[in-house]
């Protein structure tokens with residue numbers, strides 16, 4: 103027994119020693135995290151006051167069934183008793199991310215008891231209108247931005263410690279003494295962003311609807327640009343690689359805050375696992391850390407490489423790209439892990455091993471073909487990066503792997519009768535599969551045009567579930583020269599959000615279902631979401647298509 107114990111302890115110590123020595127970036131990670139820290143931006147702050155007081159009312163024709171009803175000036179709120187105005191909503195007229203302050207003052211008698219007020223912040227009207235209880239959502243109930251404040255003295259000014267992200271705030275009186283009366287004397291938000299630059303105006307020839315989409319897309323990105331590129335300033339308020347990729351390419355064509363991208367690239371590298379693989383998302387506070395134990399989001403680790411390549415192209419900052427090259431190279435271990443001899447990635451084996459293959463928020467989407475395309479895309483991007491850095495000898499075997507994987511697409515995933523790529527045992531046809539095959543360069547221009555056209559006509563093709571995949575679909579249209587279809591897609595998809603009242607673009611949008619939510623409760627969706635900002639990228643990168 104004793105011997106067994108000693109043996110176990112010895113094995114444990116040895117394994118932890120081996121594991122420790124296996125921290126592949128042990129010597130670099132501290133410096134990477136220090137660089138990230140040094141690049142932390144100071145936010146530009148503005149004080150913003152509400153523009154109106156409003157109420158909402160149910161309306162079947164309105165987005166999520168709620169519309170702004172009456173509007174009146176804030177003067178009456180700020181001068182008259184709040185007791186008769188409970189339930190009022192302040193409308194700030196724009197999406198804000200920051201700290202909310204309110205001032206309360208007596209207007210009759212003396213505050214002989216505490217006053218309790220509930221504040222509910224919302225990005226869209228439904229969030230300040232529908233009850234949150236009973237809450238059956240999949241994510242923490244605490245993401246919903248309702249806060250109860252108890253004020254013990256008057257006059258009084260308080261600032262919520264929680265950072266909020268909103269356009270509307272509903273104020274409800276939960277308790278006050280009947281021996282005195284008070285008013286809300288003032289309210290404001292100190293709003294912050296790290297997107298300080300003003301991007302150049304669009305050409306005067308730009309169609310009005312496109313200009314509007316561009317301005318909302320920029321606003322979306324601006325709000326998500328805090329001390330990192332957050333996925334959503336309301337939720338999840340953290341850096342995710344997939345979101346970063348799309349934000350950084352849009353930033354390259356708008357705010358050009360390249361240091362923020364650099365900071366994020368360093369932060370992720372510094373928080374890579376001991377094996378050297380990238381976590382899908384990281385938190386900044388209380389100190390930089392990743393969500394240990396979370397499933398490995400395989401494709402996001404690969405999209406890091408694409409982000410680094412685009413950063414290098416936009417900045418020419420070879421020093422950073424060379425510093426981080428080992429991380430990019432390390433990610434290339436993974437695609438090979440579940441690669442079959444025939445060049446097909448074994449998505450079911452990867453998923454069984456707790457790898458998260460995301461592609462889109464879409465129930466029932468088969469991932470086999472889209473992930474195959476995405477891997478090829480990322481491998482190509484990494485080879486391009488290697489070439490720019492003079493490191494092609496370090497990825498010498500990749501081009502052959504790419505060819506093999508492309509051949510596997512044609513041999514096993516292409517349905518000649520349909521003229522489309524199919525995915526999984528059920529041979530599912532989806533927009534995701536066609537888009538990623540195009541972006542992988544599996545098809546030439548003529549073939550790409552065909553598959554992107556046929557998929558639209560296919561009666562049961564699985565459509566994109568949200569703006570994230572919609573971005574890649576539009577990118578695929580652009581890449582195949584279907585530029586007017588790309589323009590049309592942006593006008594109809596993002597344009598439709600504008601018609602439905604968006605100030606910032608949403609995390610999830612299904613034109614056929616305003617209540618769609620991957621989290622089983624639509625108010626917890628993020629309505630200012632990173633990956634929805636890319637119309638500004640397309641509009642500015644291709645002025646000949648979008649600004650004429």
Ligand code: RAM
Nearest residue numbers: 333338342344345460609
């Ligand atoms: C959600 C967020 C985030 C995304 C991940 C995969 O939690 O919407 O933006 O990157 O999913």
